[in-house]
Amino acid sequence: MRLCTCRGPELAKLTFGFASAIIGALMTTFIILPTYNEAQNLAPMVTQLLAQPLPDVHILVIDDNSQDGTGIIADELCERYPQRVFVMHRAGKLGLGTAYIAGFRYALEHGADCIIQMDCDFSHSPAYLPHFVARLGEYDVVVGSRYVPGGKLDPRWSGWRYWLSKWANSVWVRFILGTQVRDATAGFKCWSRRALERIPLEAVRSNGYVFQVEMAYLCEKLGLRVLEYPIFFEDRRIGQSKMTVPVKLEAAWRVLEIRLRYGGLAHSARVEYQRVSA
Numbered sequence: 120m121r122l123c124t125c126r127g128p129e130l131a132k133l134t135f136g137f138a139s140a141i142i143g144a145l146m147t148t149f150i151i152l153p154t155y156n157e158a159q160n161l162a163p164m165v166t167q168l169l170a171q172p173l174p175d176v177h178i179l180v181i182d183d184n185s186q187d188g189t190g191i192i193a194d195e196l197c198e199r200y201p202q203r204v205f206v207m208h209r210a211g212k213l214g215l216g217t218a219y220i221a222g223f224r225y226a227l228e229h230g231a232d233c234i235i236q237m238d239c240d241f242s243h244s245p246a247y248l249p250h251f252v253a254r255l256g257e258y259d260v261v262v263g264s265r266y267v268p269g270g271k272l273d274p275r276w277s278g279w280r281y282w283l284s285k286w287a288n289s290v291w292v293r294f295i296l297g298t299q300v301r302d303a304t305a306g307f308k309c310w311s312r313r314a315l316e317r318i319p320l321e322a323v324r325s326n327g328y329v330f331q332v333e334m335a336y337l338c339e340k341l342g343l344r345v346l347e348y349p350i351f352f353e354d355r356r357i358g359q360s361k362m363t364v365p366v367k368l369e370a371a372w373r374v375l376e377i378r379l380r381y382g383g384l385a386h387s388a389r390v391e392y393q394r395v396s397a
């Protein structure tokens with residue numbers, strides 16, 4: 120006699136598919152894509168995003184007057200996908216932080232239930248989106264994390280870059296701010312409306328890459344339920360990084376500034392990570 124062999128993985132997949140279908144079907148999702156010189160990445164990225172099984176999805180491109188014509192491509196995409204793709208043109212390179220704040224406000228004003236922030240260089244794979252959205256019933260924020268079990272960095276990263284990122288997350292930010300999240304600099308996040316409504320966006324001042332850290336810190340300070348979901352972080356395929364050494368140094372000292380501005384972290388952090396099946 121054969122006992123019912125455990126169909127755990129299939130059952131989990133089915134349950135996940137069902138939950139994701141239900142949650143996804145009810146949600147209006149806005150994807151915020153800040154761009155600066157992403158002419159070769161933008162159109163393929165939008166195509167892949169629209170191919171994801173998310174029914175009511177809108178993409179907002181926030182372009183800072185890119186010199187390589189990204190803004191013109193964004194306008195063409197708006198025409199090709201009316202009511203799906205939108206573009207906000209800004210006068211110049213005004214920074215990632217203000218781009219995201221503007222995008223969050225726009226999404227909230229236009230009825231978003233779920234707001235996704237991601238890079239436009241394929242470091243953040245669109246394939247994760249349905250998985251993130253499906254978890255917003257239980258969590259307020261889902262973070263695409265490189266530093267939880269199952270998460271992975273592109274092996275093409277140099278040892279120096281790997282070390283610096285790991286040190287910034289595991290030592291510097293944790294030590295200064297006392298945060299629990301393992302990938303505090305993650306730029307791939309899925310926010311529920313209720314989470315962004317609780318964060319005082321007008322108080323968020325970081326504009327460069329440390330914006331991600333300030334938002335992660337506020338999530339914990341406010342006791343939002345955060346899930347770190349392991350991702351494979353691929354190095355950008357085309358185009359140039361805007362992450363120069365001065366930008367990195369500025370980010371490091373700005374962590375101190377966040378600490379001074381908000382004071383000590385109240386013990387309200389509720390961070391978990393998605394366990395991956397072996």
Ligand SMILES: Nc1nc2c(ncn2[C@@H]2O[C@H](COP(=O)(O)OP(=O)(O)OP(=O)(O)O)[C@@H](O)[C@H]2O)c(=O)[nH]1
Nearest residue numbers: 153154155181183214215218238239355360361362
């Ligand atoms: N609107 C706007 N977008 C920006 C700005 N700076 C960077 N971006 C975009 O933000 C995303 C992240 O920038 P990246 O240059 O990839 O920086 P990064 O991901 O930290 O660095 P890499 O790991 O080297 O790719 C990309 O989609 C950029 O085009 C800015 O000042 N304004």
Ligand SMILES: [Mg+2]
Nearest residue numbers: 238240242355
């Ligand atoms: Mg990038």
